[in-house]
Amino acid sequence: MTNIKKVSELAGVSTATVSRTLKSPDQVSEATREKVLEAVKAAGYRPNWLASSVKSGRSNTIVVLVPNLVNPFFMRIIGGIEQAAQEKGFSVLLGDTQGSPEREHEYASMVLTNRADGLIQLDHSFPFSAADADLAGDLPMVSVCERIHSEKKYPVIELDNYAASRALAHHLLGYGHKHFAAIVGQVSSQIYRERLAGIRSVLQEEQIPFEQSQITGGAYTIEAGIAGIAHLLSLPQRPTAIFCFNDDIAIGAVHAIKKAGLRVPEDISVVGFDNIKVSAFIDPPLTTVDQPAYDMGRRAVDVLVSQIRGEPLARSKEVLPFQLIERESSGPAPV
Template sequence: MTNIKKVSQLAGVSTATVSRTLKSPDLVTPQTREKVMKAVKQAGYRPNWLATSVKTGKSNSIVVLVPNLVNPFFMRIIEGIEQAAQEKGFSVLLGDTQGKAEREHEYASMVLTNRADGLIQLDHSFPFSDNDADLAASIPMVSVCERIAGHPDYPFIELDNYAAGRALTHHLIGYGHKRFGVIAGQIASQIHHDRLSGIKSVLTEEGISFDEDMLVGGSYRIETGIEGIQQLLAHKQPPTAVFCFNDDIALGAIHEIKRHGLRVPQDISVTGFDNVRTSAYMDPPLTTVDQPAYDMGRRAVEVLSRMINRQPLTRTREILPFSLIERHSTGPVHQD
């Protein structure tokens, strides 16, 4: 059956406009209505799902946008989402966006066209297209871990990343480290800003300078850790400790440090972030920050459910606790 996207392409309007025309034709201009209905006829579109949606007003489905399904941290969040969604009678539609705006727009439009009741975003980007931005203002949407850039009014579930950055820094300074490197994830995100600010705040308090050239990275991939270590070791005075902004980055970093004939932590200490299941089995086991990913996912569904049912929220920001897990990838600074 021809889908609504084909109709929108033929009519030269968004999928949301097609849906609105079919559901509430009085809300669109006569010119738009004519274009859409002509396209519906041309495409042979028969929106069978619409009749059920109109009767109930709900689809009992939610969309979850995931930037990378391979990331084990996201899978833990999804476990929590799935469990809570089942308990509340929602089915979950996973959209693996790969960080691409076009994919986000397509999946997000499902909420605008009544194929889903709400949306959970696991990335920091606003998932709706410019054409659909006005319609999206009233859409139930919750972000997890990240905050949606430029849209602070949407509720979000997060960690106190600033405090976590401080905790990691105090831990490494306690071992005598003064030269630090940072291998970051998405530099444009609030997470990056908060973690880096936490690190720098402690360094300032301790009178330790931070060389901005020691900030590298830009994605949450294992390869980012490998490339980051290559850059950091090229410096005249390489760091004695490296903050990795997730555990995948740390895995790549440890691999590359060893490939250069160096030891962890005797030559370079390494910290991660997330405490994915494999972090305890790395060689050496990884010092990292544990995020309650499963609980984050559950809480996101609970908040989204209240929004879908038009129940008031007591707050739009929820901060969940973290734990610093000290393992063997960090230790005393090597004395030259």
Template sequence: MTNIKKVSELAGVSTATVSRTLKSPSLVTEKTREKVMAAVQRAGYRPNWLASSVKTGRSNSIVVLVPNLVNPFFMRIIEGIEQAAQEQGYSVLLGDTQGKGMRENEYASMVLSNRADGLIQLDHSFPFSENDASLADTIPMVSVCERIPEKRYPYIELDNYAAGRAVMNHLISYGHEHFGFIAGQRSSQIFRDRFAGMKSVMDEEGLAFDDSMLVGESYQIDTGIEGVRALLDNATRPTAICCFNDDIALGTMHEIHRQGLRIPDDISVTGFDNVRVSAYLNPPLTTIDQPAYEMGRRAFNVLVQMIKQEPLKRSREILPFQLVERESSGPAPSHS
């Protein structure tokens, strides 16, 4: 049977370094980690995690709650979680909750019954039932993208306020003054931060806002389709539409084309997330790039620190974003 000594020979490092890489990869350099993991693969080595879990009383598995598994942005986060988990000998159970509280409660209870060691939540809701709420304070849990209101769990997120400002500054630089906004879940902190950022730039520029400019309440393609229809019914047609994720933008662009209008000549469109398909839309979508894979990795690493009861340096991690300008945004039409 292949053992840790064989891995150390293939990687050109000591057995202690191999062991450290497998148990606490954050303690070794990225170069060493890559060498060791490549050697593990070549050797076909399987660490005896079962013996370790019996010794520690842990399951070496975690639960990840996903509001919608079809969403490509969530899938990129999950890729990061899965890769980091594999490196540290953890298995991942995905719970596709569809935003339903009862499903969240069922998956979250796995941590309370020691069938999982911790939980990563990708939605903004508190996943434990009222009966379990007092116990839940002791549970290792990390939020990604969203924040759970009034709870003090660590979270990994983007500076959504600054990203909202970046989108609006981009469009205003092209001369746009008439906007439409197609939102996702309005009860989430993500919506509040992004919208506040966009609105702050409008206020600074003296541009008016009224409630008819804001439509939509879910992160789905259909939301974009219905949103365009509603916005085009307004007395003043928007020359730019800000979509709160790329799925909404996809529906938005489809409906704008269906209405016989051109992008960006008649209406500019922006998205959020930079999912892979956004670069291949017609025209390619201007959007905010989030480091989704890295968010997943960071969330897992923070969760493992909590599971091992290691002190956290900070409870909030803000990762960088980038405005990716493509052909879906451009100068405001001169007749507007």
């Protein structure tokens, strides 16, 4: 097996610098980190993490709980997690929970039994069973996007969903829309409440009614978008603009609107959330909110590793910026 000395020769640094880069990359400069990582790749070097884990009492593994691996937005977050974890010398175990509490409990228990050092949760549920809740109190855990439902406040990496939804509402109001609807995701989540509150606040300011009958959905899927349109088109007043709480819902909505013989955006404008890659290539391309998903994943690892190392956190919540991406799925209200 290629040894650390070969890596140091290729990178032009000392073996101590190579070791420091692999174990604590935040302690070396970005230029040095890049040189060492390139040399590691070129040399085919595989650090003996098992030996170091025996000495440190750590597994050098983190568990990431994902409610649905099919969702492309989650895959962008995982990309950031994987890269940051690799740089810090950690392996990543993905748990595709499919919303199953039993699956969550099983994966989360790995941290309790020292098979993993910490956990990143991409859903809003507390992942430990009731029997393990007390033991889990001080374990390293970070949530991304959602806030974990728990008495203890765990660190969270999130977006300002309230402000982002207000931006979407102002965007549609600027096109003269007055008849709105929303197709939402899981109604038990903080994201649902914040995004809906953002929309309501703008419409209330403009004295535009927004009733419960104009809100439908309950899952972040294409199928939910299709079913949502069937409901909304049955209303006495057809909406001219629809907020979709993620891009998958919006893709389903656009499909169903066109299948009903209507046009997007000439008859109904549709906006989404997440800016997944395919949203720029559907017909018409989707107006949406871009979330820095990759950066969210990287920051989650930074915070989790700080917890694992017992380092104090500067703050327990980080709010990352969003960007409104205007494309052709939104336009002037029909006259």
